[in-house]
Amino acid sequence: MKLVRLITLAALFFLYNANNTQAQLSSVDTACLGVPVAFSTTNNSVYNTWVMDTVNLNQTPVISAAVSMAGSGLSTPTFSKFIKDNGVWYAFVTNYHTRELRRLTFTGNPHSSSYTSSLVGVYGTSQLEGVDIVRDSATGNWYGFVVTNDRLYSLSFGSSLANAPASSMYSTSLMFWAHQFGVAKYGNQWIGFIADRNSTILRVDFGTSITNTPTFTRINNVGSVVNPCGFAIHNENGNWYMLVTSLINGTITRYNFGTNIQNNTPTGTLLGNPGSYLSIPRSVGIIADCNQLYAYVCNENGLLTKWDFNNSITNAPTVTSLGNTNTGSSNGFSPFVSDSALNYGIFSQSNGNFYKIRMVQLPPYNVTNFYNPATSYTFTTSGIKNISLFKNMGEFMGGSAFCKNLFIGPVGSKKDTIICGTSHTLNAARPGATGYLWNTGASTPSITVTATGKYWVTVSGVVCPNSDTFNVTIQPVPQLSLGNDTAICGNDSVRLKNIYTNLAGATYLWSNASVDSAIFAKASGKYWLTVTKNTCAASDTINLAVTPVPLVDLGNDTTICAEDVIRLQNKTGLPFYTNLWSTGSTASYLDVSSGGRYWLRASLNGCVAYDTIDITVLQLPLVNLGPDTLICEGGSITLRNKFTSQTGTHLWSTGSTDNNINASAAGIYWLQVSAGSCKTRDTITLDTKANPIVFAGNDTAICAKDTITLRSNSQPAGSLYNWSTGSKQSTTKTNGKGFYTLAVTYNGCTSVDSINVAELLLPYIELGPARDLCKGTTLKLPEYIEKPAGTKMLWSGGSTDSTYTVSQPGVVTVQIENVCGIVYDAVNITFRNCKIWFPSAFSPNADGSNDLLKLLGDIANVKDYELSVYNRWGQKIFTTTDVTTGWNGMHKGQPADFGVYYYMCTLEYLGAKELLKGDITLVR
Secondary structure, eight states: OOOOOBOSOHHHHHHHHTSGGGTTOBOOSEEETTSOEEEEOOSOOSEEEEEOSOOOOOOOOEEOOOBOOTTSOOSSEEEEEEEEETTEEEEEEEETTTOEEEEEEESSSTTSSOEEEEEEEEOSSSOOOOEEEEEETTTTEEEEEEEOSSEEEEEEEETOTTSOOEEEEEEOTTOSSEEEEEEEEETTEEEEEEEETTTEEEEEEEETOTTSOOEEEEEOOOSOOOSEEEEEEEEETTEEEEEEEETTTTEEEEEEEETOTTOSSOEEEEEEOGGGOOSSEEEEEEEEOSSOEEEEEEETTSEEEEEEOTTOTTSOOEEEEEEEOOOOSEEEEEEEEETTEEEEEEEETTTOOEEEEEEEEOOSSEEEEESOOEEEEOOSSOEEEEEEEEESTTOTTOBEEEEEEEEEEOOSOOOOEEEESSOEEEEOOOTTOOEEEETTSOOSSEEEEOSOEEEEEEEESOSSOOEEEEEEEEEOOOOOOOOSOEEEETTOOEEEEOSOOOOTTOEEEETTSOOSSEEEEOSSEEEEEEEEETTEEEEEEEEEEEEOOOOOOOOSOEEEETTOOEEEEOTTOOTTSEEEETTSOOSSEEEEOSOEEEEEEEEETTEEEEEEEEEEEEOOOOOOOOSOEEEETTOOEEEEOSOTTOOSEEEETTSOOSSEEEEOSSEEEEEEEEETTEEEEEEEEEEEEOOOOOOOOOOEEEETTOOEEEEOOOOOTTOEEEETTSOOSSEEEEOSOEEEEEEEEETTEEEEEEEEEEEEOOOEEEOOSOEEEETTOOEEEOSEEEOOTTOEEEETTSOOSSOEEEOSOEEEEEEEEETTEEEEEEEEEEEEOOSEEOOSEEOOSSSSSSOSBOOEESGGGEEEEEEEEEOTTSOEEEEESOTTOOBOSEETTEEOOSEEEEEEEEEEETTEEEEEEEEEEEOO
16 A cells, blocks of 8 residues: 645635746656656746745845965955856956956865956956856856956957956946946846946946847936945846945935836835934845845945835835945955855955855755756655746846645655644645545545554545555644744844753754754844754744943043033933932033042933043142343343252243243243143243433543542433442542443442453564665665554655665664653664675565575675575575575465565675674565
């Protein structure tokens, strides 16, 4: 005997298959256990993910640890595209600043395997942003696209993504600053879209061939889009929709193109920023099946938000924050299906690392085919199966889902079956069946069993083998309760667990994929737990609400000065908390003038936060500059703090920071002493009083041994005098030259004047000894003279000049006179005939005439000759024993000064010894 176990009514099965969501999912409607079922689709797609069991899209994303991309050549990576070709995973990544497109080739699945990096090319003259990779199923060739500010580059890889591509460039004035780019085939048309920063979405039409030169069309800006960055396309009930992120104003807009995705005038709905979570939103992706639709938006700072549209993109979404992905500055994420999960990959601009976010963990019964529109699957259990086909799930250019129910009839020998609960209905209803016979004697399509045992049924008129036998074990469903929905405060967490703890041997599966018996939750959301024991499972759900913790900040510990008052209040500026201060006050602020520790307790909706601040009171510094005072005009006074032991920083009104200052001008002066943040200031007023006007007389001169009386100008009665001679009177006498000072003090102020007394000298003149000159020569007198100012001269010849030239024999007399007396002198001059002589003057100017001082005349009869020349100070400056050599007017290599020089010459002439001496004038 064989027993056939049927689970769901055939009528329900056929009713479900009538739903239009199965239109592009083709398979038989009824199959048998152990027999492969063929599935196919006619819809164009990059990859088809077939799920042979129920899948729940409402999952909490799981972020994997960062993978360092050091050495990959990535520099500020911006957008990426993951694609699989011939069993090999690739990631194509754009470098923002270097304008490079890098190709990462993985040895296995992305994120969990090693890779190699290669440069595909450098494009454009400005930053490189969006990238997309597509395959033309008609030719099997691969094509890539990248965008810069105003250019679109097409890359042709041929039949393999490992090839080096050829490139073509297209430009348009409609592009200003392109961000995301995507291209896909809709029907027989290749269509691309560009999110351009000039607040527009551009459509790029290639026509029926991806290799055609495209046309660019600006789509009307609707829904208040500002600087679009990312977009995601979705088809629902034949209508095309697009979600667009507004980069600058932080909002999401929904475009509705109607039934024609090439519609240039779509309608727009501003969805805004629910929850105020968006700040520079960049990427948006849509994940949907036949009953659920979710969008995920990632900010530039890594914050990820979830938008629940329930079962239609036209609904108003419910938005929740999933927290920061900690991916740093991120620009665009790219989907890929691996490890039985739909993932989004993000390359961080700030650190270059690679992050994988698992968005949906698929059931273990799934198949993903790349560019293969068909698959097959063999079912191991009977019943109605919920079959889902996800086409390009999570892709920005539009994913879709198709669903149908498939009836799997029993075949062959059934294994023993465990039934969970206290009873179970065995339903053998089969389409076309003509009769039923159970071992219990029942002839109905179904029976209800309440005991463990062996059951069989024979079904008449069915396709699959019509009988089977199996053992049924009925065992209880695990007791499970997560308790009532609850709420926690912001930074807290709650331990979620089954309140029934007597479940030894049970296994656990939480909504976050944890298999522990309990988890800690700290984010708002819905959490579910499935407990399985002896193959029986129970599930429960709990809603967790997170109430924000009050923000309390009293600032840093601080110091105030004695007599000051500081106002303590919550610096966050949020006034709606319930406050309690350490003093018992419940006001929003607290004024404090004494030191100590103060705290504020703020509460909101049962959540409490504290902050504490320590106040230290400093004593004011002591400052005293003394009473106001008078100083003499031109005098000064040293100002200092009378409290000399007071330490601290000094600041005077003059800007000085010294401990004391000298003040000489009338005015108001202050000193501020700072001890920590405490400051005290004192002020003093200075006035000036006039100094006496003192005059000791004009500078004068007296003759030697004369006496002069020096006297002060008139001074007020009571003035005090002090001469440098020691006199304390208004006058003093002196008989010598010198510099004399007079100090006069009146009313405490002193002024000083001085007088210079010079000494007049008696004139002095020396004509020298008698002279015996050669005829024809002259002599200039005097030999020496001291002639003070005001001196008069009179020569015997009547001349009053300072010098006298003698050319005739006789006695020459001179009288020299000034106010101090008269001096006389005389000299006798004789002339004789000479054979040799010295000139009275010479001019060493190299003109060939009288250039040397030397002996003239009959020098051939001169013997034992020696000539010496002296300056006026008696220094010998020239000597020679060669009668033919003379002095050329040089001394120590420099020309001698103009003036009178003296010579002395010893010689023998015609047997007679002679001494010739005199003076000679050097003329320049």
